Amino acid sequence: MNLRLEKISKSYGSVHVLKEITFELKPGIYGLLGANGSGKTTLFRIICGLLQADNGQVLFNNQDIKEQAENFRSVLGFLPQDFNYYPDFSGLKFMLYIAALKGLNSRAAKKRCLELLDFVGLGDVKNKKIRQYSGGMKQRLGIAQTLINDPEIMILDEPTVGLDPKERVRFRKLLSNLSRDRIIILSTHIVSDVESVADEILILKDGILQTRGTAYDLVSEIKGQVWECLVSPNEADKLENRFLISNRRNDSGGVILKIVSTQRPTPTANQVPPTLEDLYLYYFREGGQDYDETNTI
């Protein structure tokens, strides 16, 4: 099983949202990282067939998805960024409705829906109206509906939005259990969500696929470039103007700064292991801003 994108481009007027995106995915979990407006949602909409690319094609098992539209939709599970629902429906009725549109026969559908509602922890509230669900419960219902047809491809656009930390951990566990024999792509700008579950991470910036690799590989790119130092508040302000700061926290002795820089920012700075969050900041620093790192303090 493979999903291949070949030179996908998309523009809205004069704005180029996606520029010749090419990549291939095999079964596994893929995290698509990108800042707001980087083209993640547009890319997902193209993969799901909701939007036509200006150029390029999406191939599933080496065949254009346009030529196998219904078959492709049969193996697709999609969670849109703004997951909507019919508020008058109960959780179970909503799932049965989706199951019917996904072509499951009614007997199998009911069994599957009940299983999935239990799986996402909504079994006890299955007969409650969705309007009475909390944000996290709605999001879990959204995730459950993607699984009804046991999809081979799952596209999850910002699936952790609205989930509290406990629910996010639960979601990550759920994803790990699902990953075998399917391609799961999830987009987020919450780095910790993908760091622990994604087999591979793709970084999308300004409509271009900047890089891809495992979290370890990607983080290695900035190995030896992340520093931590204890400075006075005054110094901290000066450093913030000159370096890319990935974290700042107050300490009894002053301010502890975490800095991403090719050279030691202060004589007292110590090298620390980089994290994916540091890498994310490195790629998505404001306006691609370059810092004047020529002089150390």
Place this chain on the structure above:
Amino acid sequence: MTNDVRKTLEKYELVSISQGKAQLIVKGKEIIEEQQICRHSVLELLISTFHFISLRAWLSQFALFFLCIFSILGLHKEEPLNTIMLLLSGILMISVLFFMDELFKSFTYGMWELEETFKYNLSQHTLLKFLIFGIADLAFILVMSIVCSNNFSLSFWNILLFLLVPYNIICIILLLLITLWRNYLHRHVMWLVSGIIYLVSFVISNLFNIYQVNVIYWSVAFVTSGFMLLYLIYRQYRKSFS
């Protein structure tokens, strides 16, 4: 097979090959999955579409139906044809609008994006809803015509034509609106458009006394609008199920 042979055979224990069994189960699962993907049943979709139409939509239709019957029975026998037909056309238009509300539910609640990615996608689903509502409205029109022709001693066929022509026209306009602006169309726009159509019909019927026009012209209008409507539905069907 004699009893002796049967008894002899019963003594033999058949040893199952677990590996072969496992392969058979895997193969069976693959076949089921493949069939599930390739299976396409319009009838099944029609049944489930019917099943998920809200009870409120049907109740409002029944309420309108009874309102219509009581209005017809409550009207004076000598009431001008123009008044009767405008009243019936108005009720019919409201009935269409209530159905359109249900038809547009996916857009009103923002579910269209998700529904578009399902095996039976949004346009297939919407088209079947349209078919169900169309049949219900035709039944509604038929009953109205029967009751009206009995009560006012008017020709059943004439009343049927007087109702079907505006029905076709409003369906064509609303279907075109759905096709053109489905993602942006709000129910208020439909109500507004329908209100304008009714107002225009009211003015025209009062100015030109259209119900006195020769039935031939009504027949031509019915055939033309009917063909247009069927063509639009066919085009949508081809697009959805090809």
